[in-house]
Amino acid sequence: MSNVVLQIENLNKTYMLGKRPVQALSNLSMHVNQGEFIAIMGPSGSGKTTLLNVIGCIDKPTDGQVLLDGIDVAKMPENQLYKIRRDKMGFVFQTFNLLPYLNARENVELPMEGKIKSKSERKKRAKELLAMVGLSGREEHRPQRLSAGEQQRVAIARALANNPAFILADEPTGNLDSENKQEIIKLLAKLNLTQGTTIIMVTHDSQAANHTERILLLKDGKIIKEKEGLHLAKKNNKCPNCGANIKSTDDICPICKKPINAIEEPFSS
Amino acid sequence: MGIVSRAIRNISRRKIRALLVIIALGFSMAIMISIPAGVIANQQAATTLATNLGNTITETGQTINQTLLQIDCSLSSDFAGFGFGPQNFTFVPGQGDRNGFSSGGSSGGSWIAGLDPSQFGGGTVSGRFGGGAFGGGQANPMNESLYTDISQIAGVAAVEPVLQASEGSNVTTSFMGRTFTRMVPDYTIEGIPLISGLIDNYPIVPTNITSGRTLQAGDSGVVVLSENNSAYFNAGVGDTISILDNTFKVVGIHGSSGVSDTIVLYMNLSDAQRITNNEGYITSLRVFATSSDVVSQVATDIQSLHPELTVTTGQERLNQLQSLQSAYDTALANAQASIAQTEVTAFEEIIVVITATSLIVLFVMLYTVRERTKEIGTLKAIGFSNATVMGQFILEGILLSLIAGVVGIAIGVVAAPTISGLILPSVNLFSSSSTPFARALNMPTVAASVNLELIALAFGAALLLGALGSLYPAWRAAKIRPAEAMKYE
């Protein structure tokens, strides 16, 4: 039924800390369907970032397969990998990673340089993307003149520059206050709903994770648990609490009156 | 937003640092262009020297040939026998004049070493030059009656009495433990006999007239000035000037024949005797022999008749010329050897400066790359290729180096003479063993200047060194793992 866009088989990643090997990923297998919004949770050092890096082709696994649309990228050479990163991946970092000497629009244009020849076309697209993340009128502002939340929006717009198949976000709300956290999660959820972009988000924040549709719990480089998130119910237009029909824009169930964004520890037990 | 404007923005990001780096690089580039500028200047100076010396030798030779029949007679100096005199020759390229100064000068007021400068192109270089007593004295005035005596010697075709006197100011110098007062002449008066039979047949009146006319038989109260005199008196043809409180009319200007007579003004002998209070006196006699076969016999006869005279023939002057020429040759050879040595040093220095410049670029760019690891990781994570990242940093290095190149050229244009003077060994024209005469000649100075060719070369070097110095840092940047973007700082 669902279209699998990412298939991971027996993934291992061992780092060498001096002479001591550190197993960051251990025989990990998983798959991701087209248009899914996935959260990866787990304690610090459990391998979340490593997994995301391998998926995003910015790190290579020690062994195992990473099939993107059926093509194994695990052993691909760098001169092909950078094109996959450019064309298929959109990275959102915990520290935003905007270039401080470029304004918002120029930051968004960066990934387009290798793709879109026309300057004016790049400019136009960057403006559209900034409008999409709610930053119309702030195009010419440098990062230091934007709030943390706004900087992360610019980063999201930049991730969307080449219309990627995946958005890979490593703790995108880690440096934000609770209000901005909400905004960013909502923005990602909206993009997932409206653009159909597949999103894989690493997070420590269970509230944020709850807004996705599938939550994976990582420990010692393995997926040890999986759970559905609230986003799935929303996508299916069903209240997660009573099963009544809702609209995707609803925050409170019109039938049981319980908040759809109810905070619940995903892996409390 | 292309990689060029990004490079510019990156350089301007840390302004103070960029400024310091650009100044440092700019100075090394300034040195880089000042060195060849200095070498070129030295070569030009040597060429000028060679040309000047060559011209002097040629002119002297011509003069000798013209006057091979000529015998010069003057009274010996009191100073004869002294090794070398305080003669000082300043040799200024491009002007080509050489003034000889004579010591003494206490007797007779303005009397000066009295040989006709046209005799061997050596200015008022003393006629005793060839005799070892180089300079060191002055011709004493002698009685005009000698003229009659010598005219009667067999083989003498004509005799030309000459009176020469210089006007100027006295300068006292100490030289080898002795004090000399030498006169720095403003002009030299040369009185020549304006007698029709004489001036028509013998080279007596100036022939190289640039405006007006030369002196004619019977002229009185008129002068022919040199161009220097014309400037000194601020007078041209037709003007009236005052010489020793007597008025003279300028009838012509002579273009100096070579380096000899640039400050010599010509007038009638009787006028010269009158205004210098030397009635009945002359400073030298030019004797013209009937043929070259009899020249030496005539000279011997003059000498035996008047042992007090210094008698010089064309042949002797030829010998003088030859010794002069060998001194010139030594000077030239020394200059060339010295320039060759300078070129070697310049080459070594250029290598050092090139290395230093590339190293500055290398370290600055390495530092930049290290500092911007996360940024580079981010660029790679969002899809920049290794080649683009490398290009970005090479471009930054080139740009930095080009800006420094502009600064360096600006410094070079202003300070090339100073810089090249500081770091290039000076060119030594004369070895210690060379003659005092040669030592007295100064190397013509040509100021080092930065020409268009050097500017173009400097830009090329800036481009090349910028690229060279940033190659390794750019490669390091390209090797940065994109996962660095994920590092939390």
Ligand SMILES: Nc1ncnc2c1ncn2[C@@H]1O[C@H](COP(=O)(O)OP(=O)(O)O)[C@@H](O)[C@H]1O
């Ligand atoms: N570059 C590296 N070199 C050595 N060890 C690393 C490196 N990156 C990650 N690790 C180790 O791999 C394990 C997983 O790290 P990471 O994926 O960053 O965990 P998480 O993101 O879940 O905190 C940790 O033990 C970490 O110390």
Ligand SMILES: [Mg+2]
């Ligand atoms: Mg992490």
